[in-house]
Amino acid sequence: MSSPYAVYSSPQIPQKTFEVDPQNPRYQTTNGKTTGPSDYVLNAGQIDRDKPSDPKMDPSNSEVPTYLSKLRMELTGVQDDINEFLTKQMEVAKNKRVKVDTPKQKAKELNEFGEEEIEEDEAY
Amino acid sequence: MVDLNTISPKNGRNYYIALGLEGSANKLGIGIVKHPIKSQLSSGDNSHQCDAQILSNIRDTYITPPGEGFLPRDTARHHRNWCVRLIKKALKEAGFNDPSNDIDVICFTKGPGMGAPLHSVAIIARTCSLLWDIPLVGVNHCIGHIEMGREITKAENPVVLYVSGGNTQVIAYSENRYRIFGETLDVAIGNCLDRFARTLKIPNHPSPGYNIEQLALKCQNKDKLIELPYTVKGMDLSMSGILAYIDSLAKDLFRGNKQNKLLFDKKTGKQKVTIEDLCYSLQENLFAMLIEITERAMAHVNSSTVLIVGGVGCNVRLQEMMAVMCHDRANGKVFATDDRFCIDNGAMIAQAGLLQFRMGDIVKDLKETIVTQKFRTDEVFVSWREK
Amino acid sequence: MSNLHHTLEVKIPFKDNRLATTAQKVMATDPIIRPESFQVEYMVSEDDNGTLLAKFSAEDDRSLRVGVSSSLSSILTIIETMDELDSV
Numbered sequence: 001m002s003s004p005y006a007v008y009s010s011p012q013i014p015q016k017t018f019e020v021d022p023q024n025p026r027y028q029t030t031n032g033k034t035t036g037p038s039d040y041v042l043n044a045g046q047i048d049r050d051k052p053s054d055p056k057m058d059p060s061n062s063e064v065p066t067y068l069s070k071l072r073m074e075l076t077g078v079q080d081d082i083n084e085f086l087t088k089q090m091e092v093a094k095n096k097r098v099k100v101d102t103p104k105q106k107a108k109e110l111n112e113f114g115e116e117e118i119e120e121d122e123a124y
Numbered sequence: 125m126v127d128l129n130t131i132s133p134k135n136g137r138n139y140y141i142a143l144g145l146e147g148s149a150n151k152l153g154i155g156i157v158k159h160p161i162k163s164q165l166s167s168g169d170n171s172h173q174c175d176a177q178i179l180s181n182i183r184d185t186y187i188t189p190p191g192e193g194f195l196p197r198d199t200a201r202h203h204r205n206w207c208v209r210l211i212k213k214a215l216k217e218a219g220f221n222d223p224s225n226d227i228d229v230i231c232f233t234k235g236p237g238m239g240a241p242l243h244s245v246a247i248i249a250r251t252c253s254l255l256w257d258i259p260l261v262g263v264n265h266c267i268g269h270i271e272m273g274r275e276i277t278k279a280e281n282p283v284v285l286y287v288s289g290g291n292t293q294v295i296a297y298s299e300n301r302y303r304i305f306g307e308t309l310d311v312a313i314g315n316c317l318d319r320f321a322r323t324l325k326i327p328n329h330p331s332p333g334y335n336i337e338q339l340a341l342k343c344q345n346k347d348k349l350i351e352l353p354y355t356v357k358g359m360d361l362s363m364s365g366i367l368a369y370i371d372s373l374a375k376d377l378f379r380g381n382k383q384n385k386l387l388f389d390k391k392t393g394k395q396k397v398t399i400e401d402l403c404y405s406l407q408e409n410l411f412a413m414l415i416e417i418t419e420r421a422m423a424h425v426n427s428s429t430v431l432i433v434g435g436v437g438c439n440v441r442l443q444e445m446m447a448v449m450c451h452d453r454a455n456g457k458v459f460a461t462d463d464r465f466c467i468d469n470g471a472m473i474a475q476a477g478l479l480q481f482r483m484g485d486i487v488k489d490l491k492e493t494i495v496t497q498k499f500r501t502d503e504v505f506v507s508w509r510e511k
Numbered sequence: 512m513s514n515l516h517h518t519l520e521v522k523i524p525f526k527d528n529r530l531a532t533t534a535q536k537v538m539a540t541d542p543i544i545r546p547e548s549f550q551v552e553y554m555v556s557e558d559d560n561g562t563l564l565a566k567f568s569a570e571d572d573r574s575l576r577v578g579v580s581s582s583l584s585s586i587l588t589i590i591e592t593m594d595e596l597d598s599v
Contacts, residue, residue, distance in 0.1 A: 006521040010572065030591075035584060037198050044189040050202045052587070053209055056594050067526060068594035072587055075523060079583040082519065086576035093572060204588045208595050224598050243541070247585050250537045251592040490540040 003027075004075045006082060010089075018081045020074045027077035030055055030069075034083035035076075052076075126510055128165040128174075128482045133228055140228045141179075142481065143214070143252075144474025147203040147245035148237025148265045149289055150186040150194045154207070154214040155470030156227075159478055169281075169510040171479055172274035179218035181464060181471040182210050191325040193318070200240035207248050214470070224256035229486070231477020234262030235499030237290060242495035250493055260487040261477040265468075266291060266501040269433040270302055271479060272472035277459035279431045283421045285414060286501075287442070288434030288468070289314030289333075293501060294359065294417050296425045300506045305421040306359030313410055314436045316363045320406060323371045324399060331467070336403045337439050343404035350386070350397060350405040354413060359420060361413045370406050374399065411442045415449050422453065431459040437466040479508040515550055515568035517575045522556070523563040523586060530597075531561045534589050538565070538582065549578045 003020035020027045030052040037048050055069035065073065133140045139160045146153040156179040164170050186202035188194050220226040232249035235242060253260045270284050284295040284302070292308040311319075314333055321332030326339070353369060355362040376384040377399065387397045418430055430446055437443075443460050450456030465472060480486075485507060487493055525531040535553045543550060548570045556564045565582065569575035 002524050002526065004521065004523045006519060008517075008519045010517040035201070035580070037201065038195055040195060041188055041192060041198055044192045046189050046192075050186070050198075050205050052205045053591065053595075066594055068530075068590050071523070071525070072590045072594065075583065075587055075590070078521070079580060079587070082521075082583075083576060083580050086572045086579070089572040090576065201584075204584065207588075208591050212595060222598055223596070244585070244588065247537055247588055248592050250540065251533060251589050252596060254533045254536060255593065255597045490536060494541055 004071065004078050006078055008082070008085070012092075013089075016085065018078050018085075020077060022074075024077070026080065027074045030073055030076055032076045033080045034087075035079065125167050126169065126171070126483075126508060127167060128171065128479070128508060129161055129163075131482055131484055133161065135225060140478055140482065141218075141220075141226055142229050142231055142474040142478040143211075143223075143227050144263075144268075144470040144472065144477060145207070145211075145230070145232040145245050145249050146265070146268070146468055146470045146473045147207070147241045148233045148235065149241065149468060150199050150202075151183055151468040152186070152203045152206055152210060152245070153181070153183045153468055153470035153473070154210045155181040155472070155474045156214055156218040156220075157471050157474035157478060159482070165482075171271070171508045172278055172280055174275055174475075174479075176275050176475055176478075178471050180214040181469055182214050182217070183467070183469055184210060185330070187328050190327050191322050192328075193322060196238045196240040199238060200244040203241050204244040204247075207245060211248070211252070223252070224258060227256065227258055229261055229477060229481040230256075230258050231261045231263050231473045231481070232493070233265050233268070233473055233495075234493070235265065235496035237265055237495075237497060239495065239497045242497070246493055246495050250490060253487075259481070260493060261480045261485065262487060262493055263473045263477045263480070264499050264501065264504045265473075266293070266295075267302065267504050267506075268472035268476040269466075270295065270431075270501075271476040272465050272469075273431045273433040273459065273461055275475055276461045276465055277431060279429055279459040281427065282429040282431035282459060283418060283425060283427050285418050285430060285432045285437070285446070286434045287313050287414065287432065287436035289318060289436075291434060292361070292363075292414075294414075294421045295501060296421055296427065297506070297509065298425070299511050300509065301502050302504070302506060303502050304500070305424065306361070306417040309357065309360050309362045310364040311367065313363060313414070314434070316367045316410065317406075317436070319367060320370060320374070320403075323374050324403075331435065333436060333439065336407065337441065339400050339403040340407050340441065343400040344398070345401050346404060348401075349408060350401060352405060352409040354409060356413050356416050359417055361417060363410065366406070366409065370402060373397075374402055377402070407439070407441055411439075411445050414442070415445055418446065419449055419453075422456075428453055428455045429457045429459060433461070433466055435467045437461070438463045483507040514570055515548075517570065517572055518566070518568045519575060519579055520567070521565045521579075521583070523565070525561045525563060527561045528555065529561075530593055531555045531563045533593070534563050534586060537589055538563075538585065545574075549574045551578065551582060 006018040055065040294306040
């Protein structure tokens with residue numbers, strides 16, 4: 001096995017695996033979908049000039065990326081898969097909580113959720 | 125006695141090579157610095173005369189749209205995605221293709237600064253250190269500014285005014301510490317200028333402070349200063365009140381609030397003050413406060429020279445005002461550097477880090493490379509200077 | 512630790528023990544900011560040659576997402592550094 005691989009588990013979902021599909025363009029880029037600039041600067045008109053560098057090509061065969069570049073691209077895809085899955089799970093959890101609340105609270109929570117920002121800084 | 129020659133350079137060479145990585149705020153800097161072995165450095169207080177050669181000093185700045193500041197997350201992303209490319213470019217410029225043999229030490233900024241950007245560069249410093257088997261040195265960002273300034277200007281023992289987006293300090297050396305004589309009690313001067321630039325929605329390129337300086341130059345009413353709060357408190361100063369006040373003036377100006385008699389003529393309603401006037405008065409007021417506390421520090425330590433470091437230190441008007449004050453004192457002299465060295469850069473981290481390395485101060489456990497947002501200038505034991 | 516029931520294990524095959532160990536050392540250096548809601552452990556697995564194994568556990572999916580994504584971004588940077596700058 002030479003591709004990254006991940007397994008998720010929670011009280012709601014006993015097991016969910018994340019695998020690389022080498023043919024899918026999602027695993028053939030260094031530029032992740034979920035790791036771009038924040039909406040805050042994009043909304044202010046920022047043009048993204050800080051994308052990750054391109055993969056490095058094998059010195060002996062310029063058609064093929066190096067092993068580490070391939071690993072980097074595949075892990076970028078897996079990171080997107082995980083981020084998208086967990087974001088969806090967060091929505092599910094939030095909606096569940098809203099159901100038992102009053103309609104007024106529900107409207108408020110949904111509104112807040114629409115503006116929710118994933119804060120990654122505090123985690124580094 | 126300080127001996128900077130006890131650690132031998134790699135492979136029997138007669139010079140040291142340091143790679144410096146800086147990323148504590150929105151600038152990412154990679155520098156490579158060379159020190160020849162010099163017999164004068166075996167004793168005495170000569171650490172400002174290393175004959176440092178800057179083999180490369182590359183910077184890339186994360187710039188946000190007008191009116192917007194930089195978030196830690198986006199700034200860290202900028203550093204993460206550019207750092208390796210910049211290191212490759214710096215190595216090439218210096219003519220190195222075998223870093224594990226060419227480089228003696230990797231120096232990185234340990235703090236102070238923004239956590240996420242600092243961390244993203246520290247990760248790369250650690251990785252390079254392990255790959256190349258080269259020791260690491262964690263550098264205090266402020267000490268980097270001071271040592272680069274001393275090396276470039278040859279100022280031996282100046283009072284240091286350190287003015288940047290994150291720091292405002294008046295510093296003097298005493299008994300192996302750069303001691304803080306006075307500092308801001310709230311926002312840094314560069315932050316104050318940056319935030320006013322955002323209120324004005326002027327570009328952040330090349331830097332918000334530079335654009336304010338240019339607007340101030342266009343002021344037509346230099347004899348009519350707009351009165352702003354002057355908030356020196358002993359050796360310290362406060363700027364948040366000034367910022368709030370000048371922000372409110374700018375907003376009234378944009379809104380055309382004729383009730384504001386400072387800005388509009390009581391009878392005719394004609395505009396009396398321009399954005400350029402505001403920029404000019406803001407600079408004059410803030411800089412006057414800096415000069416006052418710097419002069420007081422000079423009197424305290426009986427020094428006649430000032431070294432200005434940090435990004436705001438490139439401001440020509442600040443340098444001029446400081447020169448006027450120094451001129452009035454006996455043998456007074458101002459030392460400053462240009463934007464290559466006063467704005468955050470990698471060479472300054474290499475310079476300070478190489479001094480540490482030559483005194484045997486290297487990272488022994490990776491835990492020492494954990495970055496820290498708060499890291500005061502006077503926490504560092506300055507082993508490379510005489511008591 | 513008992514309430515960290517949202518877990519994720521990521522396997523990253525470096526195919527090289529030296530590189531996997533390097534990544535492990537770099538990543539394991541930093542302290543966890545909120546250990547009561549998020550934990551991570553990095554190891555080089557002994558059966559799979561040169562594979563970095565990252566084991567994350569969190570109190571909810573939100574903490575997991577924040578911690579995992581930032582950690583993977585760092586690992587991606589480490590891979591790029593090795594790819595472009597390893598001189599061995």
